[in-house]
Amino acid sequence: MEAAKTGMGSDEAKKWGRLLQQVAHDRDRAAFREIYEYFAPRIKAYAINQGIGQQADELVQEVMTSVWRSADKYVDTLASPSTWIFTITRNQRIDLLRKLGRLKAEINVETEDLWQIPTEEDTTIHSIQALAAEKHIRHSIKQLPEEQLIAVRKVYYEGKTHQEVATELNVPLGTLKGRLRLSMQKLKVMLESKDL
Amino acid sequence: MSNHHPDDITMLDYAAGTLPMAQSLAVAAHLFLCETCRTRTTQLNTLGGAVLEQSSPQQIKVQEFDRFMDGIDDESVAAKAAVPKAKNGNPLAKILPERFSDINWRQQTKEIAEYDLTKSLGLKGYRVALQKIKAGARVPEHTHKGRELTVILSGGFSDELGVYHEGDFVSRDATHQHTPTALQNEDCICLTVLDAPIRFTGPLLRWLNPLFAWR
Numbered sequence: 001m002e003a004a005k006t007g008m009g010s011d012e013a014k015k016w017g018r019l020l021q022q023v024a025h026d027r028d029r030a031a032f033r034e035i036y037e038y039f040a041p042r043i044k045a046y047a048i049n050q051g052i053g054q055q056a057d058e059l060v061q062e063v064m065t066s067v068w069r070s071a072d073k074y075v076d077t078l079a080s081p082s083t084w085i086f087t088i089t090r091n092q093r094i095d096l097l098r099k100l101g102r103l104k105a106e107i108n109v110e111t112e113d114l115w116q117i118p119t120e121e122d123t124t125i126h127s128i129q130a131l132a133a134e135k136h137i138r139h140s141i142k143q144l145p146e147e148q149l150i151a152v153r154k155v156y157y158e159g160k161t162h163q164e165v166a167t168e169l170n171v172p173l174g175t176l177k178g179r180l181r182l183s184m185q186k187l188k189v190m191l192e193s194k195d196l
Numbered sequence: 197m198s199n200h201h202p203d204d205i206t207m208l209d210y211a212a213g214t215l216p217m218a219q220s221l222a223v224a225a226h227l228f229l230c231e232t233c234r235t236r237t238t239q240l241n242t243l244g245g246a247v248l249e250q251s252s253p254q255q256i257k258v259q260e261f262d263r264f265m266d267g268i269d270d271e272s273v274a275a276k277a278a279v280p281k282a283k284n285g286n287p288l289a290k291i292l293p294e295r296f297s298d299i300n301w302r303q304q305t306k307e308i309a310e311y312d313l314t315k316s317l318g319l320k321g322y323r324v325a326l327q328k329i330k331a332g333a334r335v336p337e338h339t340h341k342g343r344e345l346t347v348i349l350s351g352g353f354s355d356e357l358g359v360y361h362e363g364d365f366v367s368r369d370a371t372h373q374h375t376p377t378a379l380q381n382e383d384c385i386c387l388t389v390l391d392a393p394i395r396f397t398g399p400l401l402r403w404l405n406p407l408f409a410w411r
């Protein structure tokens with residue numbers, strides 16, 4: 001149960017990585033089915049939480065199509081499969097919003113120009129560092145006080161503005177920002193990452 | 197290597213994909229120049245992956261996968277699905293000519309030139325521009341109604357709060373009243389993203405307001 005609450009461990013990540021490889025090399029549909037059955041329901045939940053429930057199926061479709069078509073671009077030393085799939089999901093959501101015109105932006109720059117997906121070996125990011133970060137963050141999330149975790153989830157997962165989250169939690173905006181800042185410090189998503 | 201970075205909350209919003217596009221452009225321009233923040237982004241993406249895993253899944257019908265696979269090889273069905281591209285490049289590359297000297301600068305004063313990107317980017321509610329401040333020149337004292345993000349692309353400037361160099365990311369809001377001065381040795385070129393009009397505060401410079409006013 002503990003594992004389910006805190007997300008997958010590195011064995012799990014390896015399993016998804018292997019399945020992605022089978023999809024990339026052998027166009028293995030059984031392997032892809034496993035990926036689909038785990039991630040599609042979570043992407044759907046993400047869309048609903050983000051307030052774009054009507055587009056949930058479209059988002060699932062777009063993301064899973066990207067995963068199927070570009071599994072060969074996944075680099076396991078750069079990100080875990082769920083991190084990689086998260087970045088694709090986030091970008092597809094931005095694309096959807098741009099299309100719907102909810103983001104006040106009509107830019108001739110592509111979403112991937114502004115939000116890069118960890119795809120090719122970037123020599124500036126040491127892969128060891130990326131993997132250490134994965135381990136570190138997964139561990140740190142477990143240590144977060146409930147109220148901080150809730151604040152982060154609402155901003156990160158539900159796509160809400162700080163004001164919306166503050167109202168929902170019935171705390172002043174400053175308090176919410178304080179919680180977010182504290183959680184970021186705790187998660188060490190800061191400059192000292194180099195010491196990992 | 198730059199010394200001034202976006203704060204944690206800005207980075208969180210950026211990685212979550214909720215930071216408005218115009219401001220995300222400033223963050224992306226900084227990331228291109230800052231390895232430290234590329235690493236921070238990697239970590240925040242990981243946070244996103246973990247949160248995605250931990251979410252309670254929504255029911256998906258059993259036959260949905262088969263239907264999905266039936267359509268997947270049909271290029272026309274999901275041809276629009278974006279395939280992630282490897283791009284470690286400059287987010288401004290598409291927007292700007294290769295060299296700053298090829299930019300069609302519009303002279304604002306003798307010492308300040310501007311290249312307005314707002315229209316070409318079509319970003320409503322924001323003003324996005326490149327500013328060129330002549331070496332050693334000073335921008336008239338001003339305050340902002342909203343938030344001003346600045347990424348230094350070349351050269352540097354100093355103001356009441358610090359000295360900034362190439363790659364630095366500077367955020368100023370309504371509580372700051374500042375007078376940036378370009379460093380002596382070279383022109384300072386920066387990307388600025390403004391979410392409300394700038395207001396000049398010096399008594400003699402109020403007339404400048406319409407000139408710099410937010411359009």
Ligand SMILES: [Zn+2]
Nearest residue numbers: 201230232233
């Ligand atoms: Zn930085």
